[in-house]
Amino acid sequence: MLRTHTCGELRADQIGQEVTLCGWIDTCRDHGGTLFIDLRDRYGKTQIVFAPEGEAANLEAGRRLRSEDVVSISGKVAPRPAGTENADLATGQIEVRVRRVEVLNKSKVPPMKPSAKEQPSEDLRLKYRFLDLRRPEMQRTLILRHRMVKLIRDYFDERGFIDIETPMLGRSTPEGARDYLVPSRVQPGTFYALPQSPQLYKQILMIAGYDRYVQIARCFRDEDLRADRQPEFTQLDLEMAFVDANDVIGVIDGLMARLARELLGIELSLPLPRMTYDEAMERFGHDAPDLRFGMELVDVSDLAATADFRVFRETVASGGKVRGLNAKNAADRYSRKGIDELTGYVTGDFGAKGLAWFKVGDERRLASPIAKNFSDETLARIAERMQAEPGDLLLLIADKWEVTCKALNGLRRRLGAELELYQPGQMHFSWVVEFPMFEYDREEACWAAMHHPFTSPRPQDRAMLAGEPEKCRAQAYDLVINGFEAGGGTIRIHDQKLQSQVFRLLGIDEQTAATRFGFLLDALQYGAPPHGGIALGLDRLVMLFGGLDNIRDCIAFPKTQRATDMMTGAPGQVDGNQLRELGVKIIRE
């Protein structure tokens, strides 16, 4: 070892010891006669002192040190003079008096300094990721991630789960997200697909009798990026045989309680609350509601139907809804201009036609440019329905049900943040269950699986598959944390006939099914046990547990929004010979 201790290790106990530390030059404080240097590694910082009573050559060498040089320093641990201890530093009781300095590697002047107060811009951070990762915030997050993964592995190991790796090179299945493709050299003209998830493999493992499987699996989806979405991400993936939905949910409840306790010091009360999909949509307009605060959606369609206000009346008459929410005490927070901004938000981002609003005055009187279109009685009933009190701001949207959901969910989240309706460190865990089996795809004019085509309907809904698929509910469950979908799972179909029926319903004909999923349909006929599982987005979990607002900060080497790696320059062009070998030709537009 080139060092005897780390830079976060030395305490008063080691006073008098001769030590060698290695690390990066963090900051220098040169007083002419005396020179202080903070030496940094990922464990902490230690103050190194170049004192006048030491060798003059050392002081000269110390003066030549610059930010981010890597050095080895030997010397004696000494107590700091009384009054100069640094309480902000774990090693603040001591300092190391230099006996020997060795520069292991000079650094160019870095474009960013790890201990800088201001955070550098993100493109700079991504380009110089090796410097960015030296920052304590990044180290904190990656260490949190490591601890989470360790806890997860221990948790599942204790419960008899087996970690089994599944292939990265698989078969493309055009359903779901766009695949990342890998050309085959051995069989030119054919392609592997990188896994969107290990879904089919883990079902095969259940059929193979490995009744408790777990994997921390890398997954790939070639779709557009978001703050919480990367093309390459990590799932905590698991599957269990001989279980129902409650069993899977129970296992994850226990995991969340363990993670919250160990990583955040929060005690969760179990079981975690559950809500049906229908209830979530009705009360919050979204299948992953942020339950850190209330401000629930209110349906006033029946009241709107009788109003003179044409937009409301006609919307309801044509089968739409008028729904809204009550921003408590927010009437003064939003000026006309502020409300215009909210209007632009719901019309621009969610296609709403407008935003109706009322400010609640004394005696719960509703004031608004459109108020004259409503009878006093209707206004009073709206106020009552929305539990309006003086100072509140009522916001209403009249549109198709789907649009009211999207727009009001967006509005609710935005207002929740702007009005600070929750605390920074607050966490809320819950389940949303009983999703519909199918949603209608207008573009393709067919039914599409809401979760995936291997999802089992609830036993009591199975009879409706043929006649009324829209009423069919799935044995599906999503874990929701602070309004983010942290994960989702289902009980799978373990019966080949039922699986074929669902494929037919989804417009996947027998030939296609046989080509793409033949191995699964085949396996289902050789003693497939009832089984189900779940996958959690690990990067998102880290983001949520770390109190971060984007997933890139949870990943050591993330991609930008255009899916490039600013450090390596990936993706890049390849040699013509490589392409020829693969039988791949670039078409230039």
Add this chain to the structure above:
RNA sequence: GGGGUCGUAGCUCAAUUGGUUAGAGUACUGGACUGUCGAUCCAGUGGUUGCGGGUUCGAGUCCCGUCGACCUCGCCA
């Protein structure tokens, strides 16, 4: 594919209505200083205002295009 924000010194930012020689902090270089810890003090270097075009007597500022980062809708079984 659509909408939006941003791009000025190595870094973080400023620059009035379009108006003189584009500034500040920090970093960097040199100097002073024996107890600092974001050290301090003095001096100095540092700019193709992302790139290309246009409007104008005059463009960091306005217009068009383009590149890049971020947010977002669509998309993400």
